[in-house]
Amino acid sequence: MVLNEDSDRLEDEAGLYCKQMQHLQGTTVPKFYGLFSGTYINMSRKTRAVRCIITEEWGTSMATVKHIPMELRITIAEAALRIHAAGVQHNDLRLTNILISSDNSEVRITDFDNAGEHDCGRAMPVILYSWEPTLADFGCQEIHDFMCYFGLWTPDDVFYLHRWHSIHLSSTAEEMLENAKPDVPGEPEEQLLAKADAVLKQYTKRYGARFPFIGPPGSPIEEGTDAASFARLEPKVIGLDRLEKCRKPVKTHELAA
Numbered sequence: 427m428v429l430n431e432d433s434d435r436l437e438d439e440a441g442l443y444c445k446q447m448q449h450l451q452g453t454t455v456p457k458f459y460g461l462f463s464g465t466y467i468n469m470s471r472k473t474r475a476v477r478c479i480i481t482e483e484w485g486t487s488m489a490t491v492k493h494i495p496m497e498l499r500i501t502i503a504e505a506a507l508r509i510h511a512a513g514v515q516h517n518d519l520r521l522t523n524i525l526i527s528s529d530n531s532e533v534r535i536t537d538f539d540n541a542g543e544h545d546c547g548r549a550m551p552v553i554l555y556s557w558e559p560t561l562a563d564f565g566c567q568e569i570h571d572f573m574c575y576f577g578l579w580t581p582d583d584v585f586y587l588h589r590w591h592s593i594h595l596s597s598t599a600e601e602m603l604e605n606a607k608p609d610v611p612g613e614p615e616e617q618l619l620a621k622a623d624a625v626l627k628q629y630t631k632r633y634g635a636r637f638p639f640i641g642p643p644g645s646p647i648e649e650g651t652d653a654a655s656f657a658r659l660e661p662k663v664i665g666l667d668r669l670e671k672c673r674k675p676v677k678t679h680e681l682a683a
């Protein structure tokens with residue numbers, strides 16, 4: 427139940443459930459039972475108006491989940507993509523607003539009080555583990571942020587000696603040092619190489635299992651052509667783009683008074 431005195435926002439939220447997301451109720455978002463109006467008597471014995479949205483009580487919040495397995499992250503990403511494909515941007519997509527079933531197999535995205543209509547500008551498929559595209563190439567901020575946050579893309583930069591370096595241009599310790607040299611005059615080269623090596627080892631430990639799919643860092647990627655490189659390196663892994671845009675007209679049901 428969402429209780430709110432901001433009537434306009436409640437109506438907007440109810441509208442999204444009834445129109446854009448009607449076909450997602452019970453699979454991607456909780457079932458929507460209605461927008462209700464009523465009165466209550468407050469502590470000062472005055473009658474006050476109240477409105478609330480009632481949705482299905484479902485699952486538990488992910489806010490307390492410490493480790494989120496990759497399969498579950500994919501399930502959440504697919505739910506977020508369905509919502510965007512339906513023409514809605516959540517605007518507050520965090521763990522508190524994601525519900526999970528007891529067996530971890532299903533999720534629902536909830537709390538649409540900040541959400542709004544959205545003409546998704548996503549310009550490319552969302553492909554698991556692919557090199558992280560630039561926001562400009564990708565075209566949708568919320569999904570881009572989400573994919574980065576959940577580690578579903580492979581970041582293409584590493585932090586070394588005070589700044590970020592492209593892993594493609596600094597895929598060996600020697601290259602990394604060469605690119606960073608202007609930042610660290612005077613430090614012994616051996617020490618700097620050891621640091622670069624440690625950074626690369628940590629990166630490989632975290633992302634190395636993905637290289638067979640996306641090519642190792644340093645595979646030829648032309649600067650400034652991210653979209654083209656992305657397409658060329660399209661990995662043979664699970665695609666999240668099997669979701670079709672679903673803008674079919676939906677029935678609007680009456681809001682309960």
Ligand SMILES: [Zn+2]
Pocket residue numbers: 510544545546547548566567568569
């Ligand atoms: Zn979008």
